[in-house]
Amino acid sequence: MTTTTAPTAPRALSAARTTATAARVLRQLRHDPRTIALMLLVPCLMLILLRYVFDGSPHTFDTIGASLLGVFPLITMFLVTSIATLRERTSGTLERLLAMPLGKGDLIAGYALAFGALAIVQSALATGLALWLLGLDVTGSAWLLLLVALLDALLGTALGLFVSAFAASEFQAVQFMPAVIFPQLLLCGLFTPRPDMHPALEAISDVLPMSYAVDAMNEVLRHTDVTTTFVRDVLIVAGCALLVLGLGAVTLRRRTP
Amino acid sequence: MMNITSGPPDPHPHAVRAEALTVVRGPRTVLRGLGFTVPRGRITGLLGPSGCGKSTLMRAITGTQAKVGGTLEILGLPAGHATLRSRIGYVTQAPSVYDDLTVRQNLEYFAAVLDPGRAAAERRRDHVGRAIADVDLTAHADALAGNLSGGQRSRVSLAVALLGAPELLVLDEPTVGLDPVLRRDLWNLFHHIADTRGATLLVSSHVMDEAERCHRLLLMREGEILADDTPEALRSRTGADTVEAAFLHLVDEAVAAGRAKETAR
Numbered sequence: 001m002t003t004t005t006a007p008t009a010p011r012a013l014s015a016a017r018t019t020a021t022a023a024r025v026l027r028q029l030r031h032d033p034r035t036i037a038l039m040l041l042v043p044c045l046m047l048i049l050l051r052y053v054f055d056g057s058p059h060t061f062d063t064i065g066a067s068l069l070g071v072f073p074l075i076t077m078f079l080v081t082s083i084a085t086l087r088e089r090t091s092g093t094l095e096r097l098l099a100m101p102l103g104k105g106d107l108i109a110g111y112a113l114a115f116g117a118l119a120i121v122q123s124a125l126a127t128g129l130a131l132w133l134l135g136l137d138v139t140g141s142a143w144l145l146l147l148v149a150l151l152d153a154l155l156g157t158a159l160g161l162f163v164s165a166f167a168a169s170e171f172q173a174v175q176f177m178p179a180v181i182f183p184q185l186l187l188c189g190l191f192t193p194r195p196d197m198h199p200a201l202e203a204i205s206d207v208l209p210m211s212y213a214v215d216a217m218n219e220v221l222r223h224t225d226v227t228t229t230f231v232r233d234v235l236i237v238a239g240c241a242l243l244v245l246g247l248g249a250v251t252l253r254r255r256t257p
Numbered sequence: 258m259m260n261i262t263s264g265p266p267d268p269h270p271h272a273v274r275a276e277a278l279t280v281v282r283g284p285r286t287v288l289r290g291l292g293f294t295v296p297r298g299r300i301t302g303l304l305g306p307s308g309c310g311k312s313t314l315m316r317a318i319t320g321t322q323a324k325v326g327g328t329l330e331i332l333g334l335p336a337g338h339a340t341l342r343s344r345i346g347y348v349t350q351a352p353s354v355y356d357d358l359t360v361r362q363n364l365e366y367f368a369a370v371l372d373p374g375r376a377a378a379e380r381r382r383d384h385v386g387r388a389i390a391d392v393d394l395t396a397h398a399d400a401l402a403g404n405l406s407g408g409q410r411s412r413v414s415l416a417v418a419l420l421g422a423p424e425l426l427v428l429d430e431p432t433v434g435l436d437p438v439l440r441r442d443l444w445n446l447f448h449h450i451a452d453t454r455g456a457t458l459l460v461s462s463h464v465m466d467e468a469e470r471c472h473r474l475l476l477m478r479e480g481e482i483l484a485d486d487t488p489e490a491l492r493s494r495t496g497a498d499t500v501e502a503a504f505l506h507l508v509d510e511a512v513a514a515g516r517a518k519e520t521a522r
């Protein structure tokens with residue numbers, strides 16, 4: 001065969017196209033060092049701030065700090081992904097890509113892979129800082145904290161991809177952050193334990209994925225080994241991330257009005 | 258001439274075949290029952306006033322337009338068929354490239370989408386280099402696309418469509434904002450691509466003197482085809498010296514016909 005591209009239908013997911021997409025997303029970020037610096041440093045600065053806000057009550061820092069280690073990756077990845085995909089839509093590159101033999105799954109998985117890699121770096125920095133420099137007192141393993149942080153980042157990427165389908169402008173995309181993230185933040189048990197909330201709110205918090213992310217962090221905080229609650233929490237967060245990534249692929253339309 | 262020993266004739270002599278093609282965008286019917294064909298291996302110009310539906314027609318052909326009714330066959334397959342995606346090169350009207358990547362990085366990514374895998378890396382490098390040279394951007398290959406001039410960016414967008422030697426190139430105003438020298442070079446490139454690769458080109462344009470460089474012309478107005486002919490035939494049919502004059506003549510005729518219909522009611 002001498003032709004360059006055999007005219008076969010593209011498969012749903014191609015590893016080569018997915019990694020090419022992830023590499024492209026990371027290359028784009030590399031040309032924007034300020035965004036990378038902000039993504040990596042802001043969580044660290046917030047943790048330092050928190051540490052000295054709760055200077056007199058180190059136990060409060062432990063619970064809130066551990067929870068925040070799960071919340072930061074979710075929020076940053078949500079923001080970065082929703083803006084990145086919106087730009088892809090408005091610049092016409094999405095239309096071009098979908099007119100090419102790129103599977104929707106390749107695009108979504110490429111984004112998840114790229115931002116997942118970035119989340120590992122971000123979480124490793126924040127977790128390392130919290131544990132070894134700020135004296136965050138965690139009973140369980142730091143690796144488990146990192147695992148939850150990574151799943152949270154995936155969930156954030158998934159939510160960002162999904163939500164950007166409904167945003168027609170950057171203004172709308174930014175407004176989705178308070179709409180999607182704030183309620184979860186208020187109800188996830190960061191401010192009051194969830195059982196102390198009004199039963200109606202507790203019921204709502206039971207179906208919000210961030211509640212389980214924070215729950216999982218607290219399990220690691222209090223137990224030396226992997227508890228069944230931790231496993232349940234991790235599975236729920238991972239399941240939600242995959243579900244929303246799938247929904248994101250469904251909302252991606254090759255044909256637009 | 259027909260060669261009997263070469264087997265049955267090509268069952269799909271047309272690159273594009275439309276019948277009663279209708280497209281609805283929002284509240285408006287933008288294309289109204291178009292019927293036309295685009296011959297293979299030729300350059301067909303798509304001309305018409307702003308807003309007449311050129312881009313919409315091109316989006317329908319590339320399978321990116323929703324709410325398309327009627328028949329639209331591309332290379333013998335229904336428009337939007339998955340296998341067509343690697344056989345069509347498409348340049349959108351607004352340059353669609355990543356501003357925060359260099360010219361080469363842009364092309365490398367799109368080449369990897371078309372022809373993925375490590376085994377194809379060598380071939381991709383050749384194609385990327387050739388596409389950059391085709392649009393005369395070798396000197397800017399490592400510049401960020403966002404730092405290029407408007408004409409340079411639209412040439413990057415064009416280079417992406419040239420990757421992978423597509424059988425059908427759909428180019429939406431590829432020469433807008435370019436100087437005469439560059440326009441001539443690009444039209445030479447289009448002819449070279451049609452002649453040597455046997456590719457079909459569908460090129461939309463506002464500039465009527467470019468129409469003279471096409472093998473065939475589709476003249477559009479308000480979502481309908483006014484004429485589908487060669488430039489020479491158009492000129493002689495309307496008794497005009499240039500395609501521009503022929504087009505204006507046909508528009509006036511259509512307007513007069515429309516008025517006559519209205520007053521008759």
Ligand SMILES: Nc1ncnc2c1ncn2[C@@H]1O[C@H](COP(=O)(O)OP(=O)(O)OP(=O)(O)O)[C@@H](O)[C@H]1O
Nearest residue numbers: 257282283287306307308309310311312313314350
């Ligand atoms: N997203 C959209 N939603 C609704 N209507 C649209 C949309 N995009 C274009 N239209 C309408 O469709 C018609 C044809 O638009 P199109 O972009 O195809 O024109 P065109 O011939 O390419 O014009 P130009 O030469 O200015 O590029 C226009 O009247 C326009 O108002």
Ligand SMILES: [Mg+2]
Nearest residue numbers: 311312313350
């Ligand atoms: Mg147009």
